Amino acid sequence: MNYRPLPEDRYDQFREYLNYAFNPESGPEVDDEDWDPAEQPGAMRGLFDGEDLLCVCRHYWFRTRVRGRWTEMPGLSAVASPPEHRRKGHVAAMLAESLAEYHDRGDFLTALWAFEHPFYAKYGWGLTTKYVSYECSPDVLDFARERVDDDAERAGEFRQVDADDHEELDAVLAADNEPYELALDRTEKWWRKRVFESWRKDPYAYAWERDGEIRGYLVYTVEKEGDGKQLAVRELAAVDDEAYRHCLRFLANHDSQVETVRIYGPERTDLFDRVRDPADVDCEVKPGPMVRLVDVPAAFEALDYGGADGDANVVRVSGEFTLAVTDPLAEWNDRTFRVAIDDGRATCDPADEIS
Known part of the structure; x- marks a missing residue:
């Protein structure tokens, strides 16, 4: 078997493998020409037996902060194998080759989001952090409207943002991440291709700014949920408590459009302390990414x-x-x-x- 960068003539096969692994319900014929694997961040790799492509993965070249210092931390993603090549040890071989590549680069740490934690745990990855998922009616967040200053200039304003605003948003994210270890240093390409675009559906993005400075932002989608709709916030970041509260106000103002709001974020439960009745908020703690020493x-x-x-x-x-x-x-x-x-x-x- 041979592990090597994926040649351009295998990019469509890479996409087919990913679609079967992570989106099989869409069927084999996927009209997804707007999603070009070559335009995404990172580097594609494949494990071959002759010309037979056994499995694939993608490496992201992240930087992360550990004890106040920035260090390289490759991210392993898009691990996929078609059903005819499974249960033969091919993925384990590709993981070993990936670690060898990181080792040759001088990296000592790597991370991934696991489809199944026990699968990667047996190969040495371990849970590094958790996150919370809040769910409530947007009405529950209407407390955030109460402290808005009548002075329109002081209250600031919301505006839709796009990938060209990434530098300002990155500064907000850095401030929000300051208390946490293993915060990532995002590249412009990551902002453009992974935050503002998505494989299945591009999100909305809005920011709250005051005096011309962005101080908080949200990235979200609106999904069908049962007989209603849900606003799902995949990312909310704010430089301080005031900006965070304004972001919650933005969500409350969707009470005429959606039945529920879901917010993903760091493992903290302070929203319970803000709402009138904490019983109106469901909070679920979930496992986050896994890391491994290289x-x-x-x-x-x-x-x-x-x-x-x-x-x-x-x-x-x-x-x-x-x-x-x-x-x-x-x-x-x-x-x-x-x-x-x-x-x-x-x-x-x-x-x-x-x-």
Whole structure:
């Protein structure tokens, strides 16, 4: 078997594999010419047996923030295999080859959104975070209208935004993500192709701005839900509490159009503290993305153990221990390591190479 970048003459096959894996209800003949795999972010890969394409995936070249530092973190996505090639170990082989590619690049961390967590857990990925899904009637959010200043200039205004506004939106997202580890640094292409466009249906996007500055935004779709409609917010970001409240006001103002509002966001439950009756809000905690170490020694040595350099109020850690690692896909990790930490910095070496 051979793992390699997907040639251009296999792009239609890539799309067919993805459609069968993630959208089989649409049938084999999908009129989706507007969605060109080559125009999407990332890099397509395939596992071949001769000229037979066994399975495919896509790598996204993300950057993420870990303990205050930005580092490369490839994202693994679009893992798909047609039914005639399944249960033969091909996907596991492609995962191993993907990790080897990341290792050769010098990456120590990778992430993915799993279709099934146990499947990836057996190959070394683990749950890294959770998120919440709120659902309520838009009327439940009408509290957000009450504190709007009568001064129209102070209240700001909403406007529809598009991909050309990505730099301003990115600044809002960065402020919203500040409390969270593993926040992603989005590229312009990601904003254009993955936020403002979608494989199945492009979303709406609106921002709240004041004095010419965007301070909050929402990205959402409207879906049929039973006998009614639901406004599903896939992304809501705000620079402060005031902007967040105005975004909730925007949702409340859809009370004549939709029966329910669904909001996806970080694992926090403060909306219960804002509404008049928290029983009017359903809140479900769901598993988020999974992460995996690509290179154990590189991961230990990349992190800081005790705070930023020069911070006199932080005690910097020292000590040592051994760590036995079993890795089903990466032979360079499948061994015992000695980790030594001195003044907040670590070295990690194979224990069998230390005399």
